[in-house]
Amino acid sequence: MQLNSNIHLPGFEAFTIQKSEEVDGIYYLHVDREVKNHRCPACGAYTSNVHDYRVQKIQHTRIFGRQVYVFYRKRRYVCRSGCGKRFYEDNPLVERYQRQSMEMKQAVAMELIHGKSFRDVAHRFDTSPTTVIRRFDYITAPLLDETQTLPDVIAIDEYKGDAGGETYQTIIADPVNRKPLEILADRRKETVKNYLRKHGERVKMVVMDMSHSFKAAVDQALGHPIIIADRFHFCRYIYWALERVRRQEQNAFDDYDRKKCKRMKHVFYKQPETLTDKQAWYLERYLQKSAYLKRAYQLKEAYRLWFETAKENGSKHLGATKAHLYEFYDLVRESGVTEFEQAIGTLQNWQKEIMNTFGFELHNGYIEGINNQTKVLKRNAFGFKRFDRFRAKVLLHHQYKKLDIRVA
Template sequence: CACGKRFAENNSFVERYQRTSIEWNQAVAIRAIKGKTFKETAENYGSSATTIVRRFDQISSSEIRPVEELPAIIAIDEYKGDTKEGKYQLIIADAVTKEPLDILPNRYKRTIKDYLRRHGSKVQMVIMDMSPSFKAAVQEALGRPVIIADRFHFCRYIYWALDGVRRRVQKDFHAYDRKKCKRMKHVFHKENSRLTEEERWYLDRYLKMSTELQKAYELKEAYQDWFKRSKEIGATQIERVKKELKAIYKLVKNSGIPEMCRAIGTFENWQTEILNSFAYGYSNGFLEGINNSTKVLKRNAFGFRSYERFRAKILLTHKYKRIGVHIG
């Protein structure tokens, strides 16, 4: 103007004291969460990596609220984070909504117990893998909640036992058959009714070469039949499921196969928790999916040294997984 004074023009697309537009800030905020790396986001938006990290930290401090009370049914599982806090962290999720709630810096019994004592007054059920330290922490913190063993984790004990028998007996095979049997190990795990002609041919070949391997395979098939039936009737006929499980125990013990007997010993120690998985129908499958996406985040970013930032990245990525990035 004629007087020579300066004034700032009011722009609806830029907030006061800011040099970047509202749309740019919003896009950067989402991309900082959903992008592979902070450096890549900075290059895409013409900024520096430190600026993107600073924006991300601001978002995480405002968007991630501390947990006050855990819900009645929770699922817990570990994942390999490799942060400054430790090699493994523990993720806690709502087993009903399948939303991750919090991530603990390590998987130590004391850490889990202290956290559950502070926030777990309403917890009635806990779904977890067959970790003695997890079980002890949950029981000491919450008294006697319903503990549910994840189906994937107890099923694999049977498959591990079958693998152990296969590895032991194939040592006596001819070199060709020993190598081929090893390559076809997935065939032993597969349901018999789903085998292809080629797979069935190889299976029959190696089962005929060892009566002990054949017996172990038959026990695995008996277990699979019990498992499928238990999923169908467990919610209403849990006593029948228990009775049939004890029949499996008897079959295994009568076989005298050491690897299978050890697996059944684990089942006996965790019988209540295993039966609970059929009675209530909950599993940690969704949490394994979250952990798989966590591995991708970690690999894309070449690792996170900061536990807090990795925790925020996991929680916010899941929170905004259905939101895209649009400018304008």
């Protein structure tokens, strides 16, 4: 197939296609520009005196599904004002000394930011993983919007990124505008503390899980700001308690029910109103088999009622929320379900921070979304094992989620 010279090709508006040929499924385009007045970069005089030509071979993005190479016959002008300067013509196709067109580099950059693996991007742009990794390293510094001063409200969470030889990283996020601000290399207290000391002078509130090391880091670096326990994290203690009871109790069931109960475990966590008849039947069956499991289940439901009411009460009826929480503690103590007694021990230790959740109506649930996105990243981990790349990848992906960018 011949590409006609007056066909419109994106990126070639300023060029004349002198010749096009297809060899073994690859397009070769031979292009140049018209002679034009250019301003001498040395003395500022105008010239259209041609000095000579050099042919530059450039890889371009695919067109009609075919690989494209461009032979650009690049013109050099010579200044005639007496300065004698020789210089290349302007062109919107390729930068000096580059072997890929700007269009190609731009397309690669967008793909690198938007969640594909290096290997995949390399494959789709007919280039090598090393080349796209080099490109990624090159674009990250100018594109990344580095957070210097943290906002008034931040969220801290651990983050299972498996990067730089550490299983866990720490993510610092903005829970109000829902965006990640920083990823720290590990979750050690010293790491978090040092970072907050440097960037946290404005921070007044911190949403976090119930980690003593985070709390100590925050208190020491920021001088006891308001700490808000994240609701997802404290609710987990109750669900874990029920989970432990279920596992232990089903062990006493016969073989069939033990396996079935394990498979049907979701019926214990779903809201009872939303269970199908079949699910409700199984739930009832297992609760009948173990009085201890039944007590644990009822406690979980009592907790859920407290939690839903507390959310509705919000900041207006904190007193009622607190009184209701004490009633729940009493229920647990009377029940003798030790797994739940342990769980409320944790809730009591963090009670002030838990109550703050409702007082300030803040949480960091959206970080879970970031975590899920990272799982996809990890499946395509090639190249992202290095911490600096991992960090850049996560931050860039979120910063440019809704934006189109121009990459220089």
